[in-house]
Each structure stands twice: as structure tokens, then as C-alpha cells.
Amino acid sequence: xxMLTLTRIEAGHLADLVAQFTExxxxxxxxxxxxxxxxxxxxxxxxxxxxxxxRSLTRGDLLHRRAHDAAIVKRALEGIEPLDGTDDDFSPxxxxxxxxxxxxxxxTLTAVRLVIASRLGIASEDDHDPSDPRFGVYDWLGFRLDxxxxxxxxxxxx
Amino acid sequence: MSTAxxxxxxxxxxxxxxxxxxxxxxxxxxVNLMSYVVRVFRxxxxxxxxxxxxxxxxxxxxxxxxxxxxxxxxxxxxxxxxHDYGLWATVRExxxx
Numbered sequence: 210x211x212m213l214t215l216t217r218i219e220a221g222h223l224a225d226l227v228a229q230f231t232e233x234x235x236x237x238x239x240x241x242x243x244x245x246x247x248x249x250x251x252x253x254x255x256x257x258x259x260x261x262x263x264r265s266l267t268r269g270d271l272l273h274r275r276a277h278d279a280a281i282v283k284r285a286l287e288g289i290e291p292l293d294g295t296d297d298d299f300s301p302x303x304x305x306x307x308x309x310x311x312x313x314x315x316x317t318l319t320a321v322r323l324v325i326a327s328r329l330g331i332a333s334e335d336d337h338d339p340s341d342p343r344f345g346v347y348d349w350l351g352f353r354l355d356x357x358x359x360x361x362x363x364x365x366x367x
Numbered sequence: 368m369s370t371a372x373x374x375x376x377x378x379x380x381x382x383x384x385x386x387x388x389x390x391x392x393x394x395x396x397x398v399n400l401m402s403y404v405v406r407v408f409r410x411x412x413x414x415x416x417x418x419x420x421x422x423x424x425x426x427x428x429x430x431x432x433x434x435x436x437x438x439x440x441x442x443x444x445x446x447x448x449x450h451d452y453g454l455w456a457t458v459r460e461x462x463x464x
Contacts, residue, residue: 248450249450250450250455250456251457252443252450252456253458254457255459263446263458267447267450271447271450271451315406315452316452316453319399319452319453320453322398323453326397331397332397333397351400355400355402358400358402359402361406362402
């Protein structure tokens with residue numbers, strides 16, 4: 210088990226992001242969505258036929274598993290008291306993540322970051338606009354994800 | 368010792384089938400964290416920390432790395448697993464680096 214400590218405000222933001230993410234992966238977009246494309250990338254960029262076949266076989270399952278992972282994160286965040294507009298919103302809340310749910314957390318935070326990066330048009334490591342608050346959200350998620358990876362790595366026996 | 372040669376042939380065939388001519392390739396992206404990519408290589412492929420770190424650095428500096436080689440079906444399975452982790456992976460016929 211690892212412990213993730215967030216302020217209630219952070220937990221509220223994360224719950225919002227995960228809800229939006231769930232809607233995205235459960236949706237049926239009429240137009241190609243670059244963010245969904247990124248979550249289900251081309252396996253054969255040089256072979257359109259093989260790529261189409263691979264995607265038709267794997268895409269539904271991949272997105273279904275993203276929704277499943279996100280539901281695990283959502284349930285954990287539901288255990289935190291909702292925001293009430295007082296100073297309590299800044300108080301820390303501990304989330305205990307059992308070993309068998311760590312990957313679901315890591316994959317979900319990663320996938321949410323991939324979607325945000327797609328929406329922001331991040332194409333290189335230098336793409337960063339400090340005046341755009343969405344980059345703040347992106348960086349914050351990266352910081353929390355890195356902390357979770359370190360906590361998860363510390364569980365390894367070797 | 369008359370069976371030695373046929374057995375040897377069989378071993379060579381088995382080795383060829385196991386290593387196969389296909390590759391799973393992971394490509395660099397500006398989003399995924401280095402620490403996370405190393406963890407994925409360790410967790411999924413069971414690579415040592417050194418090997419996983421080396422592969423991650425290769426992805427980062429060279430733009431891509433071959434993370435597995437073998438039969439096509441196996442490489443497709445690996446690519447799908449990498450996609451599950453949010454990594455950008457492709458499958459291709461071997462012989463390239």
C-alpha cells in the first residue's frame with residue numbers, strides 16, 4: 210500500500226479531471242479526436258492496413274480499461290469530504306492506495322496528462338506557457354504522478 | 368551419438384521461432400515522465416533497473432528504442448500493453464535498429 214496526500218482542493222480538481230476523462234473515453238466521437246488517438250496510437254505507422262486492423266481489435270478494449278482504471282481512482286477520491294468553501298479545503302487528506310490499484314492510479318494520471326497535453330498542443334518538451342493556467346494543472350499532475358512513481362518504486366523488494 | 372544433429376536442428380528452429388523477426392519499438396514523447404517509463408519497463412518486461420534506465424535514455428536521446436523482439440503476435444501484445452501504460456509503441460519487422 211502507498212499513501213497519497215492531497216489537499217481537499219487538489220482532490221476536488223483531480224475528481225473533476227477524472228470525471229471529464231471518463232466521459233471522453235466512454236464517448237463515441239463523430240470526428241477523430243487527437244487525444245483519443247494518442248491513447249490508442251498507431252501500431253503500424255508505415256502500414257495503414259495493419260494499423261487499421263490492430264486498432265479495430267484493440268481500441269475498444271484499451272479505452273474500456275482506461276475507464277475501468279479511472280473508476281478506481283474516482284472511487285478513492287469519493288472517500289474524501291467534499292469542498293465546503295472554508296479553510297478546511299486546504300487541509301490534507303490521505304488516500305491509501307492498495308498495491309493492486311497502484312497501476313490503475315499511475316495509468317490514469319498518465320492518461321489524463323496525455324489528454325491535457327494533446328489539448329494544449331504540447332509537441333516538444335519546450336512547449337510551455339507559464340501564463341496559461343492549464344499548464345499549471347499539467348505540471349501539478351506531473352508532480353503528483355512522479356511522487357506516486359517514487360512511492361510505488363520504494364515498495365519493490367530489489 | 369546419432370541423435371545429436373537432429374536435436375541441434377530442433378533447437379535452432381525453436382530459437383528462431385522464439386526470437387522471430389519482429390520488434391516492439393517505444394518512441395519518445397514530450398509528456399511521459401522518465402521515472403514512469405523506467406517503472407513501466409521494469410514492471411511489464413521485468414527488466415533490471417539498469418536495463419530499464421538504459422532503454423528509457425535511449426528513447427529519450429535517440430527518439431526510440433527496441434524494447435522487445437520476437438514473434439509478431441507477441442510484439443503486438445507488448446505494444447498493446449505499452450499503450451495501456453500510455454507509452455507510444457509500434458510494431459515492425461526486425462533487421463533495423
